[in-house]
Amino acid sequence: MALVDDRMSVSRAAEWTGGSASVGDYFELLKPRVMSLVIFTALTGMVMAPGGIHPVLGFVALLAIAVGAGASGALNMWYDADIDRIMSRTAKRPVPAGRIAAGEALQFGSVLSVLSVFVLGVAVNWVAAALLAFTIFFYVVVYTMGLKRRTPQNIVIGGAAGAFPPMIGWAAVTGTVSIESIVLFAIIFFWTPPHFWALALVKSDDYARAGVPMLPVVAGPETTRRQIVLYSLLLAPLATAPWLMGFAGLAYGVISIALGAVFLALAVKVWRVTEGPEARRAAMRLFVFSIGYLFTLFAVLLVEHLVVAAGLGA
Amino acid sequence: MADEDGIELTPEQKRRRRARNIAIAAMLVALVGIFYLVTLVRLGGNIASRTM
Structure with missing residues (x-):
């Protein structure tokens, strides 16, 4: 007997749009190009910080910062799917292109946000974790939901979210902001x-x-x-x-x-x-x-x- | 009625679901590995520097 029936029971089958996404589509939700810059600047902050960090903890810190940044990207794509659909630069993203349902992007981003902050706090320190949590909040709530559609100063203030990673990397080593x-x-x-x-x-x-x-x-x-x-x-x-x-x-x-x-x-x-x-x-x-x-x-x-x-x- | 019958996944959808499941499993195994290593590093350091 199969443990899982291949026929999926959903209450309203006609409205079900998920299930066709590949692993690559989910990876795309994390905005890998933005994530690579985040990893790089966070690493620089870690290396420049006085003192040192155990290589394993340093790796975990970078991973958590990268996943946290990716999670905020996924939440941004969930919220912005309506305008992403209209712009040529973003129309092929997984949510506006219909490969991932908006709800799936929301769940994916939310789970990874909580997980990344938790791992950074438990494994490294809670100052760095608090800064990561604030960065995700700032990018998703302040920039994406608040500023982006309301003011031409959107990217000036919202830019702070992209500027936090070296500070988080620094805090991962020192436990402080300097x-x-x-x-x-x-x-x-x-x-x-x-x-x-x-x-x-x-x-x-x-x-x-x-x-x-x-x-x-x-x-x-x-x-x-x-x-x-x-x-x-x-x-x-x-x-x-x-x-x-x-x-x-x-x-x-x-x-x-x-x-x-x-x-x-x-x-x-x-x-x-x-x-x-x-x-x-x-x-x-x-x-x-x-x-x-x-x-x-x-x-x-x-x-x-x-x-x-x-x-x-x- | 179609809604009561559910959805028959295509072979491609089944393949993708399997790939997603494997990816989630790999993530969970990696997370276990990370917590194991972090525990060794944090606990090990404290044991090495404890006062006797």
């Missing part, structure tokens, strides 16, 4: 608006159709371009702070200044070239560069600290 981890937070926080607005300039039609009040839709491309330059002016000097404050080396100082200058130059180009395909290209160039910019800054911080640690160990 000025250094706040600086790492601030770099990602001020990087987010020019990064997303560069994309929004190109995809503003998409956002307008979906009724998402991104800055180019509400205030127009000119204001957006000015804001991109203003945030870049804040970001470039801020990114040198780890070197100026003495918790990053000369290599980081030189690279952050050089890349900051390129970032600023690309932002000014976006501001000045406002017409035709060249304007679109300038915005896309800034968007792509901004990803490499953040990745390089954190990579240099990571490598510098690993080299110093190896030098001390030798």
Whole structure:
């Protein structure tokens, strides 16, 4: 006798849409590309933090942070399925494409959220776990449910959610929040608006159709371009702070200044070239560069600290 | 009536359900392994540094 009947009894069979999702579809719910940046920045925070953490606990901390970030991505896709369906960039996601039912995404995200916070708290410490819980809450409730559809400042404030991982990584090692981890937070926080607005300039039609009040839709491309330059002016000097404050080396100082200058130059180009395909290209160039910019800054911080640690160990 | 008969899963749906079940099982085994290792690390450290 089969333990489970192959015929599924559901009360309203005609409405049943689930059951056809693959494991890959569920993995896609976790927004793996965002998750990889989260893992990377959290790892940098952990490596830079004073003291040390047992490698097993460090691995578990990274895993919990990654799963927590992925869970918030799944909850975001559950809530945003209606607008994701309208935008070309997001229409193929598992929920709007019909491969996963909205309720399934909600359950998946909720279970993983609770599990990731619990594991981080029990295995590492509760300060890091509380920060992870707050990050998930901030991304899902404050950003996705509160800000995204209401204000053009959505990604400015919501960007905080993406900026927390290095702070969580730092707290996993030290059990505290300190000025250094706040600086790492601030770099990602001020990087987010020019990064997303560069994309929004190109995809503003998409956002307008979906009724998402991104800055180019509400205030127009000119204001957006000015804001991109203003945030870049804040970001470039801020990114040198780890070197100026003495918790990053000369290599980081030189690279952050050089890349900051390129970032600023690309932002000014976006501001000045406002017409035709060249304007679109300038915005896309800034968007792509901004990803490499953040990745390089954190990579240099990571490598510098690993080299110093190896030098001390030798 | 169709609703009372339930839904007959297609072979592809059955294959995917099996893959999902295996993935969940793997996650649970991994979670057990993680808790085992974390217990060893946290408890082991405390035993090593206990006062006699």
